[in-house]
Amino acid sequence: MTANVLFDIPGPRARRRHRIGTFVGGLVVLALIGLGLWRLGSNGQLEAERWAVLFDSSSGVPQAFGRALVDTLQVAAVGMVAATVLGALLAVGRLSDHAWVRVPVTTVIEFFRAVPLLILILFCLLYLPTVGLDIGPFGALALGLTLYNMAVLAEIFRAGILSVDRGQREAAFAIGMRKYQVMTLVLLPQAVRRMLPVLIAQLVVLLKDSSLGFIVGYFELLRQARSLVEFFNFRFGDRYTFQIYVAAAVIYIVVNVLLSLLARYVERRTRTNRKTAATEELELPADVQMGGGGGTV
């Protein structure tokens, strides 16, 4: 439903009221932004020289951020690939006809979805070394992200497979295909195409969650920013703190917005695709749409 059903096409008086509302609303928004900028300015945070350090390669800041971005993307990429593969396997397992496969797989999925991601990462970091599996902060972060997201992705895949029109499955069985053929040749190819936008949305969440590395001591963007700040504080005092934090946040937001745009683009393409658009609108479990909201999201 679009917003314009909710109110009439405005007449002259309503238009005047809206103009006043627009003016006042705009003023409030501008005032808030202005207040923030003014406070920053009066603390000298907006001096060009303070921001210049972010682009000055002799200070080492751009290189450090570049390395941190690569490290962040690395851990996220490992998590994405592993979680997607394991998630697909778990989804098929959960849809299995055999209870001895379905029940344990369902338990695994439900367990990993119910536990906070940070706890999983800490478990990998603190417990696994005591049983002889020392995987370091990178491994712990990647494994934690994988375990959590494979459970979420399994639900996404399952929803996708279930959303394929029932007739497809029945027709495939009717022409004599085996179960695995139905799954691999008929259901999965259709499901994956329709799942793509949600899949990418979940990968954005995964990338966001890699910032938890800050807490477990992996040098991703945020921790790199913190150590840069400590380094600069030591040499120049509390001079570049704000600028470096802002830069880290902006890098995160830009990367995530780019991925979200990709998701939207893929979604538009799948919607206009004749092959996938024939079946009805996809209904996903709501928690999958929400994407955990971080470690959840």
Add this chain to the structure above:
Amino acid sequence: MSFLADNFTLLRDAFLTTLSLAVVSGICALVIGTLLTAMRVSPVAPLRGAAGFYVEVFRNTPLTVVFFFLAFGIVQIDLQFPSRFITAVAALSLYTAAFVSEALRSGINSVPPGQAEAARALGLDFRQTLTSIVLPQAFRTVVPPLGNVWIALAKNTSIAAGFAVTDLTAALQRLTNQNADQLLVVFLAIVCGYLVITLPSAWLIGVIERRTAVLR
């Protein structure tokens, strides 16, 4: 097992901290999120723009970064939260509000346009259409997504541990230092603490969802 008894007060306080973090930020997020949604469907363009911008920014920022800014960044504009707990509540509610707003807006979008058109045809104005026709239906379809936002929020409170709030995760870190030989029990105890919050919530959401479902 004796350590569970030894550290009972620590675990209990940590559990209560986690629970109150989740509840307080949940309520704040609901209020902010509802306001944001009202702004996003309003006829006033700057409000629509501002709310849309807010949601887009917060959805694409890691919660850790939000925490980080509220803990270390805002001193630069001469603001300071009175305590760590309130910093955590502010971060969690600002972040979750964006998702609440998304859930509510998708709920409003799920009400068939015919409902609003019929309301408009009967001569109800914007406020009446929204409060007596659209929102009551939207709130029902919104129960499951909002419930999941709540569960995600309960799990997200664990990040507060990284910013000096003694919640369950912080208790975990403290206990693992003291009880290196009983790590598995420590982890189990902490995980149970979270499950005590999330599993009954999931069950309750299921019940409410069945009770309020709208047949379409």
